[in-house]
Structure formats: structure tokens, C-alpha cells
Amino acid sequence: MLIDQKAFHIKELDYIIRCAQLEDAQALSDLRLQLDGETENFDREQGEAFIDQAGFEQLIQQDTASPKNLCLVAVVGDQIVGYSRCEGSPLKRLAHKVTFGVGVRKAFWGHGIGKALLQVSIDWADANGVRKMALEVLETNEKAIQLYEKWGFTVEGILKNDKCLADGKYYHTIIMGRWQP
Template sequence: MLIDQKELQIKELSYTIRCARREDAQALSDLRLQLDGETENFDREQGEALIDRAGFEQLIQQDSESSKNLCLVAVVGDRIVGFSRCEGSPLKRLAHKVTFGVGVSKEFWGYGIGKALLQESIDWADANGIRKIALEVLETNEKAIQLYKKMGFLVEGILKNDKCLADGRFYHTIIMGRWQE
């Protein structure tokens, strides 16, 4: 699915939110690898479950052809600094919902890029009859949890001792959802 491009400015940083394009595939692969090394908020350690350029090309094509998927990028100048993805299901019993994920380069945290990607995804979902957006967030990612709550997401459950981080301790994953009446 495609959306209109949006130009934003926060704290003197100008950036664009737009749909991912085929030519973004290598930059997305590189950014995903970078993000996995910048934070433990993702399921992967750096280098695990790598999606290469060809994999991202396929994903972008699939998302642009599906009415239940949306892949967005945040661009500063000509550099992709963040992305988000909503993925739906072809199953009828799950056709009303999508799963949301987001990542922003640590260098650009604090500029509202994650919030802008989330807002565009919510607007897209609401405009396209998608009733539920679901996501998972690590319990230590307090800023993300606060943002999700402000944006209408509720805690639906907790996966206890779900992830083992670099410190050797186990942490909970919080399951959140936003329901559109």
C-alpha cells in the first residue's frame, strides 16, 4: 500500500516520511543491521536474521502491492534514518489487524521520527478499515511504551522472561494494541 509523502520539521531537523521504494533496499538492509547494534530493543543481535538488498526489494514490492502492508522510511537529506512496517495477514480471521514495528537510528532519537512513523501508520490503518494495530515492546523501552500509550495503545499482555539481553538477565515483552471502533 502507498501513502502520500509528508515533509516534517522538528527541532530544526527537516525530514520526509514516505513509502519505501525498491531503490531503498540496500540502505534499509544497512540501517537494520546498524540498528541491531545500537540497541537491545529488537529481537535480534547485530548480524542475526539479516535481510539483504534482494530480501528488502522483495519485501518492498510485496508491501506496495498488498492493501494490508505498509513500509515507510524517514529520510533526512538523502539518507534513510528510520523505517516502520505494518504487516497484515491473508487469513480472514486476522484480516482486521496489522502488526507494527519501527526503528530509528540512535543519532536521530529525540526528533519525533518514531512518533511520525507511528502516526502515519495509524492514519493509514484508520483510512483503510484496519481495526487493530498490534505491537511488542521490551519492558525496558520506557519511552516507546509511553509514546504508544499516548497514541492510544493499551497493554494487552506480558510475555514473562521473554528475552535474554547482553547482561544475561531475562526481560519481559509487553504486548500492546490499539483498537479502532
């Protein structure tokens, strides 16, 4: 699905949030690989489950065509520095909800980019009859958990000892959801 782009100016940084376009595919592939190496907040280690340019082109085409999907990018100047994705299901019993995920380059943390991507996604979901947004977040990602709670997400469950990180310890994954009656 497509939305109008939105401009933001936060902490001396100008950026826009817009729908991903086919010409963004290579930059998204590169960004995803970089993000996986910058933080352990994702399920993947760097290079795992790699999506190449063609793979992102296919995702962007699917998301653009589907009324239940939304793929956004955050752009500073001419550089994509973050992205988010809402993915719905074609199954009737799950048609009321989407799963949300987000990633922002570490060099751009603290400028509200993740918050802006979330805000635009929630606005889209509310305007398009999405009743529930669901997400998973690592228990150590306290800033993200606080942000999600501010936007109406609540803890719905905990997957105990769900991920083993580089330190060899196991961490819980928190399942959160936001219900729009």
C-alpha cells in the same frame, strides 16, 4: 500499499516520511543491521536474521502490492534514518489487524521520527479499515511505551522472561494493541 509523503520539521531537523521504494533496499538492509547493533530493543543481535538487498526488494514489492501492508522510511536529506512496517495477514480471521514495528538510528532519537512514523501508520490504518494495530515492546523501553500509550495503545499482555539481553538477565516483552471501533 502506497501513501503520499509527508514533511516534518521537529527540533531543527527536516525530514520526510514516505513509502519505501525499490531503490531503498540496500539502504534498508544497511540500516537494519546498524539498528540491531545500536540497541537491545529489537529481537535480533547485530547480524542475526540478516536481510540483504534482494530480500528488502522482495519485501518492498510485497508491501507495495498488498493493501494490508505498509513500509515507510524516514529520510533526512538523502539518507534513510528510520523505518516502520505494518504487516497484515491474508487470513480472514486476522484480516482486521496489522502488526507494527519501528526503528530509528540512535543519532536521530529525540526528533520525533518514531512518533511521525507511528502517526502516519495510524492514519493509514484508520483510513483503510484496519481495526487493530498490535506491537511488542521490551519492558525497558519506557519512552516507546509512553508514546504508544499516548496514541491509544493499551497493554494486552506480558510475555514474562521473554528475552535474554547482553547483561545475562531476562526481560519481559509487553504486548500492546490499539483498537479502532
